[in-house]
Amino acid sequence: MKTLHVNVDGRGYPIFVGEGLLGRAGTVLSEVGFASAPVVVSNPTVLRLHGRNLIESLESCFGRVNKIVVGDGERFKTRATLSSIHDRLFQARADRHSWIVAFGGGMVGDTAGFAAATFMRGIPIVHVPTTLLAQVDSAIGGKVGINVPQGKNLIGAFHQPHAVLTDPAVLGTLPDRELAAGLYEVIKCAAIRSVSLLQYIERHIPEILARRALALEHIIVAAARIKARIVAADEKEKNLRMVLNFGHTMGHAFEAATAYRRFKHGEAVAWGMIGALLLGMELGFPNRQEYARLIRLIRRVRPLPSLKNIAFGRVWDALERDKKFRAGKFRMVLLPRLGEAEVRADIDPLRFRRFLKWFLLQGGNAETLLDAEGQRGIRTAFPSSTRNSPHAGR
Amino acid sequence: MKTLHVNVDGRGYPIFVGEGLLGRAGTVLSEVGFASAPVVVSNPTVLRLHGRNLIESLESCFGRVNKIVVGDGERFKTRATLSSIHDRLFQARADRHSWIVAFGGGMVGDTAGFAAATFMRGIPIVHVPTTLLAQVDSAIGGKVGINVPQGKNLIGAFHQPHAVLTDPAVLGTLPDRELAAGLYEVIKCAAIRSVSLLQYIERHIPEILARRALALEHIIVAAARIKARIVAADEKEKNLRMVLNFGHTMGHAFEAATAYRRFKHGEAVAWGMIGALLLGMELGFPNRQEYARLIRLIRRVRPLPSLKNIAFGRVWDALERDKKFRAGKFRMVLLPRLGEAEVRADIDPLRFRRFLKWFLLQGGNAETLLDAEGQRGIRTAFPSSTRNSPHAGR
Numbered sequence: 001m002k003t004l005h006v007n008v009d010g011r012g013y014p015i016f017v018g019e020g021l022l023g024r025a026g027t028v029l030s031e032v033g034f035a036s037a038p039v040v041v042s043n044p045t046v047l048r049l050h051g052r053n054l055i056e057s058l059e060s061c062f063g064r065v066n067k068i069v070v071g072d073g074e075r076f077k078t079r080a081t082l083s084s085i086h087d088r089l090f091q092a093r094a095d096r097h098s099w100i101v102a103f104g105g106g107m108v109g110d111t112a113g114f115a116a117a118t119f120m121r122g123i124p125i126v127h128v129p130t131t132l133l134a135q136v137d138s139a140i141g142g143k144v145g146i147n148v149p150q151g152k153n154l155i156g157a158f159h160q161p162h163a164v165l166t167d168p169a170v171l172g173t174l175p176d177r178e179l180a181a182g183l184y185e186v187i188k189c190a191a192i193r194s195v196s197l198l199q200y201i202e203r204h205i206p207e208i209l210a211r212r213a214l215a216l217e218h219i220i221v222a223a224a225r226i227k228a229r230i231v232a233a234d235e236k237e238k239n240l241r242m243v244l245n246f247g248h249t250m251g252h253a254f255e256a257a258t259a260y261r262r263f264k265h266g267e268a269v270a271w272g273m274i275g276a277l278l279l280g281m282e283l284g285f286p287n288r289q290e291y292a293r294l295i296r297l298i299r300r301v302r303p304l305p306s307l308k309n310i311a312f313g314r315v316w317d318a319l320e321r322d323k324k325f326r327a328g329k330f331r332m333v334l335l336p337r338l339g340e341a342e343v344r345a346d347i348d349p350l351r352f353r354r355f356l357k358w359f360l361l362q363g364g365n366a367e368t369l370l371d372a373e374g375q376r377g378i379r380t381a382f383p384s385s386t387r388n389s390p391h392a393g394r
Numbered sequence: 395m396k397t398l399h400v401n402v403d404g405r406g407y408p409i410f411v412g413e414g415l416l417g418r419a420g421t422v423l424s425e426v427g428f429a430s431a432p433v434v435v436s437n438p439t440v441l442r443l444h445g446r447n448l449i450e451s452l453e454s455c456f457g458r459v460n461k462i463v464v465g466d467g468e469r470f471k472t473r474a475t476l477s478s479i480h481d482r483l484f485q486a487r488a489d490r491h492s493w494i495v496a497f498g499g500g501m502v503g504d505t506a507g508f509a510a511a512t513f514m515r516g517i518p519i520v521h522v523p524t525t526l527l528a529q530v531d532s533a534i535g536g537k538v539g540i541n542v543p544q545g546k547n548l549i550g551a552f553h554q555p556h557a558v559l560t561d562p563a564v565l566g567t568l569p570d571r572e573l574a575a576g577l578y579e580v581i582k583c584a585a586i587r588s589v590s591l592l593q594y595i596e597r598h599i600p601e602i603l604a605r606r607a608l609a610l611e612h613i614i615v616a617a618a619r620i621k622a623r624i625v626a627a628d629e630k631e632k633n634l635r636m637v638l639n640f641g642h643t644m645g646h647a648f649e650a651a652t653a654y655r656r657f658k659h660g661e662a663v664a665w666g667m668i669g670a671l672l673l674g675m676e677l678g679f680p681n682r683q684e685y686a687r688l689i690r691l692i693r694r695v696r697p698l699p700s701l702k703n704i705a706f707g708r709v710w711d712a713l714e715r716d717k718k719f720r721a722g723k724f725r726m727v728l729l730p731r732l733g734e735a736e737v738r739a740d741i742d743p744l745r746f747r748r749f750l751k752w753f754l755l756q757g758g759n760a761e762t763l764l765d766a767e768g769q770r771g772i773r774t775a776f777p778s779s780t781r782n783s784p785h786a787g788r
Contacts, residue, residue, distance in 0.1 A: 118549050156515045157512055
């Protein structure tokens with residue numbers, strides 16, 4: 001078992017990562033300091049596949065555990081689910097000394113976390129994430145919340161967990177596409193902060209996709225460490241934390257423009273990263289070989305759903321709603337070099353608009369675009385804008 | 395204008411108190427650092443009486459102000475109101491750079507504060523409290539939340555304001571009963587921490603009830619300072635902050651047992667303080683003259699709604715639901731001497747039960763009980779239990 005410590009908000013919490021941790025959850029959480037039985041919030045799928053393992057371990061240490069079952073899927077991340085968790089907590093006679101274990105993917109973690117943040121003004125939450133995405137991303141950092149008709153995650157809070165328990169073994173039952181979606185976020189962490197993690201993924205991608213325990217544990221620990229460090233330095237997303245949004249600016253817009261139906265979040269982020277890399281080339285960042293390398297890695301994970309037939313106007317509207325334009329400039333995270341993401345607030349909206357139109361058009365023909373693995377390819381795929389770029393002569 | 399500084403959670407915020415502040419809100423809040431127009435959350439009554447004054451001042455500094463109007467009264471402190479504030483914020487195109495001014499009593503402050511705490515994971519809130527109770531209590535300390543069918547304030551958060559602007563002039567339109575209800579909370583602050591504030595109130599109660607600016611400003615500043623100091627030392631109610639609950643243990647139970655219809659919150663707290671003082675005598679605290687003095691002051695404010703015909707069982711149930719019993723003992727704040735409240739966790743439930751039964755019975759005949767201004771009176775009013783008390787011989 002590996003243990004990371006996250007320091008936020010004047011107190012720290014541990015992230016435990018280890019094969020078989022589910023069956024030792026009771027002991028591990030006793031050592032964290034919990035003494036009474038938690039309320040477990042989960043969904044039917046996770047409970048069916050892995051519930052017994054976790055619940056038995058918790059009950060052997062803490063006695064009878066109450067379970068609150070919520071719907072499986074993002075469409076249940078609503079005010080109604082939040083209210084129902086609160087109501088079930090009252091039914092279970094929970095009080096301000098109670099604590100919650102969120103056992104599931106991002107939806108369970110975000111919703112149960114927000115319920116914990118607001119139940120009697122805040123009770124402790126422990127995350128036991130069961131998707132790769134939740135293990136490396138949503139369970140770390142304290143962002144909790146729900147979706148509303150106006151948009152995703154727009155109502156929520158910061159509520160740091162008391163502990164995160166990550167068992168790579170649960171990924172054995174994760175659908176391939178979900179695993180890939182999580183892996184794109186791991187690649188994002190590598191891209192913004194760690195060339196060595198990038199190399200590791202490049203070398204071990206077959207083991208990762210085959211869910212070999214050692215490989216999974218390695219990338220989870222590495223990605224969680226990157227996220228934890230950034231979050232510790234900037235809990236409430238003033239600035240530094242924004243680099244975690246690499247690939248998310250366009251990614252969110254692609255998700256919104258397709259009504260959250262075509263892409264998994266990680267897949268949209270993968271497209272967003274590719275877009276940000278190509279935009280970087282367009283803006284004249286010199287490291288085209290590095291970008292091509294990263295795009296190649298993203299492509300090796302799994303075929304991405306196509307960008308075909310996404311209306312430019314809907315993407316642009318989503319970016320405007322997302323308040324990415326400030327003071328006449330467009331803001332997003334770019335990657336001047338691998339491992340060193342930067343927030344750029346000075347992007348010319350007209351130039352970005354032209355780029356995005358081109359990208360969506362090419363995206364319809366993803367293979368052509370993505371075969372562009374060096375200068376020549378990109379130039380071919382991207383003729384009009386390189387002509388207009390100050391770096392067109394290179 | 396007087397300025398207090400509250401230090402919580404690694405950052406501080408100012409409380410401004412001064413006659414006529416409403417009309418200078420724009421200037422004062424510019425100096426705090428706000429630059430864009432806020433969204434004002436208020437109710438129709440407050441907007442009608444004082445809205446123009448505040449809004450004009452804000453608009454002259456920040457430009458056009460959006461208003462969100464919520465229902466007037468505790469019965470609107472609901473999930474539905476919370477959702478409607480969020481929806482109206484989206485309609486007003488608010489984002490994470492927006493800020494809210496909560497302009498009203500405790501209901502507006504708590505609900506708008508909770509909306510601010512959870513809108514896009516938290517935006518700043520400034521309180522402009524318009525009742526004495528809100529000015530000395532609910533606007534300070536960061537407790538925000540809503541009521542649910544299971545109980546009051548059970549869903550909520552801690553969300554410290556960026557500033558509190560208190561204008562005693564707004565109390566000119568406050569109904570007498572509301573003013574009295576707030577004054578009981580001021581007396582509570584004095585009772586737990588400040589004999590000199592108690593003396594001031596004793597000497598100036600006619601000016602206070604006549605809403606003389608100087609007297610109001612004096613007690614608001616003094617009570618706000620007491621609350622701010624306690625909150626700064628213990629933001630999230632671990633221990634010290636509990637002394638603010640003096641009078642609230644029984645008070646809450648009286649409110650709940652009468653379905654929140656008979657008493658204003660402050661009135662129930664007034665009865666709760668009287669109960670806590672008499673219980674202190676029963677437990678043998680020696681300063682009966684001091685207690686009689688405090689009870690006398692509470693009585694001078696205004697006649698309290700009677701304790702008649704409150705079923706003991708309903709009060710007891712409310713205390714149990716409120717988790718006041720732990721490890722076989724009853725816990726509440728007592729006042730061994732004026733100005734020095736203490737949390738006592740060792741009260742024998744049987745003894746407390748007997749006392750409470752007697753108190754409710756006597757409460758039906760409030761004059762008899764409250765004429766007990768010294769040893770003799772109390773003894774007469776409280777014969778059975780003084781016989782059983784170790785201090786019965788005094």
